Amino acid sequence: MPTITITEASVRDVDTDVLILPLLAGADDAPASVPGSPEISEAIAGLDASAARGDLHRIPSFGLAAASSLLLVGVGDEDLAEVSAEDLRLAFGAATRSLSGVERAAVALPTGSADQRAAALEGAALGAYAFVAHKSGTGAPKAALGSLSLVAEGGADAARAAVDRSSLLAEVVDIVRDLVNTPPNLLFPASFAQRAEELVADLPVTVTVLDEEQLAEGGYGGIVGVGQGSARPPRLVRLEYAPTTAKRSVALVGKGITFDTGGISLKPAPGMDDMTSDMTGAATVLGATIGAARLHLDVKVTTYLALAENMPGGGAQRPGDVVTMRNGKTVEVLNTDAEGRMVMADALVDAVAEEPDLVMDVATLTGAAVVALGKRTAGVMGTEDARALVLTAAGTSGEPFWALPFPAELRADLTGRVADLRNIGERPGGALSAGIFLAEFVDETPWAHLDIAGPGFASSPLGYMGKGATGMSTRTVLQVLEDLATGSAA
Numbered sequence: 428m429p430t431i432t433i434t435e436a437s438v439r440d441v442d443t444d445v446l447i448l449p450l451l452a453g454a455d456d457a458p459a460s461v462p463g464s465p466e467i468s469e470a471i472a473g474l475d476a477s478a479a480r481g482d483l484h485r486i487p488s489f490g491l492a493a494a495s496s497l498l499l500v501g502v503g504d505e506d507l508a509e510v511s512a513e514d515l516r517l518a519f520g521a522a523t524r525s526l527s528g529v530e531r532a533a534v535a536l537p538t539g540s541a542d543q544r545a546a547a548l549e550g551a552a553l554g555a556y557a558f559v560a561h562k563s564g565t566g567a568p569k570a571a572l573g574s575l576s577l578v579a580e581g582g583a584d585a586a587r588a589a590v591d592r593s594s595l596l597a598e599v600v601d602i603v604r605d606l607v608n609t610p611p612n613l614l615f616p617a618s619f620a621q622r623a624e625e626l627v628a629d630l631p632v633t634v635t636v637l638d639e640e641q642l643a644e645g646g647y648g649g650i651v652g653v654g655q656g657s658a659r660p661p662r663l664v665r666l667e668y669a670p671t672t673a674k675r676s677v678a679l680v681g682k683g684i685t686f687d688t689g690g691i692s693l694k695p696a697p698g699m700d701d702m703t704s705d706m707t708g709a710a711t712v713l714g715a716t717i718g719a720a721r722l723h724l725d726v727k728v729t730t731y732l733a734l735a736e737n738m739p740g741g742g743a744q745r746p747g748d749v750v751t752m753r754n755g756k757t758v759e760v761l762n763t764d765a766e767g768r769m770v771m772a773d774a775l776v777d778a779v780a781e782e783p784d785l786v787m788d789v790a791t792l793t794g795a796a797v798v799a800l801g802k803r804t805a806g807v808m809g810t811e812d813a814r815a816l817v818l819t820a821a822g823t824s825g826e827p828f829w830a831l832p833f834p835a836e837l838r839a840d841l842t843g844r845v846a847d848l849r850n851i852g853e854r855p856g857g858a859l860s861a862g863i864f865l866a867e868f869v870d871e872t873p874w875a876h877l878d879i880a881g882p883g884f885a886s887s888p889l890g891y892m893g894k895g896a897t898g899m900s901t902r903t904v905l906q907v908l909e910d911l912a913t914g915s916a917a
Contacts, residue, residue: 463537520891656743
């Protein structure tokens, strides 16, 4: 991520390679304009520039500013005061995402409010990401934007909090993106566990890792069963951040299928390469835990990463197998590609045993969620109050979530023929029945289930999110923790 600083120079005098400015739509067929910059507005009047959100126009500064070039980004409105925080995040994120290989850029909202400047900077910081770890060849890969300045004429002190928060959020989200974008031959259960230990080594976070023998001895039948077809055995990672003054406690659970072939219920080949992203939930809750520790939040966070590789090896579980879960319930495995709920269920049993005030799980759990909500919106299920906490936090962070129900009639489809449960219901309402399955393992604990199968990994860019890992939901989970720590959440 770029180094983020503050400059108190005027917009005209900022010394940078690229100066990013908002572009407003013109009223009554007037040309688009830059608020607070009549000279620039006059100079671009003949360009017929689009001010639709995220539309970009990079032009030489022509002496209108000290910057080498200007990058005008449409924000989708005629009045800057009416532009939402998320529209600013998306617009300025699109701007910095286009600046890979550029050394320096600055963000300016000449007439924006402090909250709008903070949103624009956050989006710009999130957009300045590139995953080039495995690029090689004659041409040097284009790294992300090198440094980013927030133009805060005469107001550096007021802007400091925005800079600090944007830096932290971008760093945490980039940790998640890097993990998800790492190829599955390099990130597997054991190496993921090792990476988690490394990432929290300098933080007040304790780590416990259970290997395959300990998992078998502990009765984690779901995790063991999913991982038994792979030459790379499963792991369960427990992280704990526990400030002594914490009055609230939260348990986080993340689905960490480091690669998902579907097992014996093999997936079709097209698109299977994207299943390197099936550990996004685990990466997300790890990132949120790191964020909580770095923010010194006054809330206890206990986090479980349920890690396995779902392969169709000779030892793989079969459709028809019966598995005994961590809490003693038995499950008929009718489809080995419904593996995420199996590893999550075991981890949820441990999470609930902590008796937290709230449990949140995050998973790229079902294709049915994508069918229902599309590629950009996540579903949230669970108990009513817990869902409300997530939706409130999502509204603050700007991430799109939609509440989904648990219809009572779907529960009957999960009753097993020879065991307590079956791991799939009927096809209609698949995202809901997956959530209802997980509900069998949380008892009466307040609980939110976040299905991010659509927005966690993108096939096309949008705003501050490029192709591949998006980091979506990390900021929402962290915001929930923050709300509980500060008492703004009931």
